[in-house]
Amino acid sequence: MTDERPTRLSLGGLKLQTLAPLESDGDQIAMPARRPTSGEPVSTRVVIVGSGPAGLTAAIYAARANLAPIVIGGLVGGGQLMVTSDVENYPGFPEAIAGPELMDRFRAQALRFGARIVDADVDRVDFAGRPFRLWADGVEYRADAVIVATGAEAIWLGIDSETRLRGKGVSACATCDGFFFRDKVVGVVGGGDSALEDALYLTRFAKEVHLIHRRDALRASKIMQARAEANPKIAMHLNRTVKEVLGDNTVDGVRLERTDRSGEEILPVEGLFVAIGHRPNVDVFRDWLDLDDKGYLRVEGRTTASNIDGVFVAGDVDDHRYRQAVTAAGEGCRAAIDAERWLEATESQAPGGTAAVATPPSPTTAG
Numbered sequence: 001m002t003d004e005r006p007t008r009l010s011l012g013g014l015k016l017q018t019l020a021p022l023e024s025d026g027d028q029i030a031m032p033a034r035r036p037t038s039g040e041p042v043s044t045r046v047v048i049v050g051s052g053p054a055g056l057t058a059a060i061y062a063a064r065a066n067l068a069p070i071v072i073g074g075l076v077g078g079g080q081l082m083v084t085s086d087v088e089n090y091p092g093f094p095e096a097i098a099g100p101e102l103m104d105r106f107r108a109q110a111l112r113f114g115a116r117i118v119d120a121d122v123d124r125v126d127f128a129g130r131p132f133r134l135w136a137d138g139v140e141y142r143a144d145a146v147i148v149a150t151g152a153e154a155i156w157l158g159i160d161s162e163t164r165l166r167g168k169g170v171s172a173c174a175t176c177d178g179f180f181f182r183d184k185v186v187g188v189v190g191g192g193d194s195a196l197e198d199a200l201y202l203t204r205f206a207k208e209v210h211l212i213h214r215r216d217a218l219r220a221s222k223i224m225q226a227r228a229e230a231n232p233k234i235a236m237h238l239n240r241t242v243k244e245v246l247g248d249n250t251v252d253g254v255r256l257e258r259t260d261r262s263g264e265e266i267l268p269v270e271g272l273f274v275a276i277g278h279r280p281n282v283d284v285f286r287d288w289l290d291l292d293d294k295g296y297l298r299v300e301g302r303t304t305a306s307n308i309d310g311v312f313v314a315g316d317v318d319d320h321r322y323r324q325a326v327t328a329a330g331e332g333c334r335a336a337i338d339a340e341r342w343l344e345a346t347e348s349q350a351p352g353g354t355a356a357v358a359t360p361p362s363p364t365t366a367g
């Protein structure tokens with residue numbers, strides 16, 4: 001057994017959570033090579049932005065590769081699984097595991113190998129050359145390589161009853177939570193391909209799926225519409241918006257308002273899936289990293305490389321297709337391996353082992 005006592009340090013405004021190293025006597029704490037004084041940059045080999053499954057898996061691999069990663073993990077660390085209850089599809093947990101507990105384990109494993117985790121948001125970056133520079137909570141970080149794993153956020157309807165019943169029958173992930181609605185009646189909000197994919201997927205479990213869309217026609221592709229229309233379990237409710245999710249601790253129904261004329265109706269459902277889109281967390285990188293046509297970060301082919309040498313991308317921030325904890329973790333692993341190999345190749349080519357300067361992009365502003 002190892003003594004894995006988390007220790008919070010405050011170094012000149014830098015909040016670090018770290019652990020006593022494995023072989024230490026408990027007095028030595030893994031910390032930045034030099035204690036930062038006010039205004040002094042913190043330098044390391046790899047900075048990872050984001051502490052969801054992708055970021056923390058990258059941290060485990062980078063730490064075990066002796067790259068001394070600092071994870072700037074976000075003000076609310078742990079990512080999307082911190083707001084979900086049971087995760088039943090993460091391999092290795094046959095009895096299911098609560099989302100926050102799973103993320104605590106990711107975090108403990110990263111800390112165990114010496115990763116340092118800062119609970120702050122990166123609010124500015126400068127990727128014009130190496131070392132790359134990032135700012136969070138007033139501290140400047142410098143790194144030879146960066147892994148961006150900032151995830152994506154589901155777009156919600158924004159009504160109080162939806163927030164209150166999230167995780168109690170209201171979900172934004174059919175792949176994750178559909179299984180809990182076997183033989184139940186569920187609603188799906190949205191009119192695009194994702195909403196129809198979710199509706200079709202849910203017909204495997206639910207006995208009825210009610211698709212609710214605010215316009216008089218769906219936005220989804222014709223082929224998806226044809227599939228949904230042909231499915232006897234799916235009923236369409238066009239020209240309607242959800243005004244309220246009904247129920248105290250479980251979902252009992254939704255109150256719908258007509259958008260084409262006045263009028264309200266109650267639709268009795270036992271679960272509600274909100275499928276009106278996701279917003280990848282790309283704002284601070286927008287001026288440096290290429291986005292795809294859906295606004296997600298773009299990676300090169302089957303690698304995790306971005307358009308800037310030495311900056312890698314992992315997890316939901318580049319993935320609008322799979323959006324699962326296990327795929328995000330897998331990509332975090334790939335990003336750490338890509339970063340390690342890239343650093344090794346770059347530094348072996350540079351005279352005296354010094355890092356080469358990255359090709360600067362042409363940003364419109366400094367982010």
Ligand SMILES: Cc1cc2nc3c(=O)[nH]c(=O)nc-3n(C[C@H](O)[C@H](O)[C@H](O)COP(=O)(O)OP(=O)(O)OC[C@H]3O[C@@H](n4cnc5c(N)ncnc54)[C@H](O)[C@@H]3O)c2cc1C
Binds near residue numbers: 078084171
């Ligand atoms: C309700 C719900 C239930 C789910 N259930 C399941 C499930 O059962 N099984 C499953 O496999 N998947 C599930 N998912 C999907 C899963 O949570 C995601 O696919 C996974 O979390 C993506 O991991 P990630 O590391 O890419 O991003 P995220 O988990 O989104 O983590 C991103 C992290 O980056 C941080 N961040 C963002 N911007 C910045 C910044 N500027 N600076 C620093 N940090 C920043 C955020 O604070 C966050 O900590 C669920 C999702 C939701 C919403």
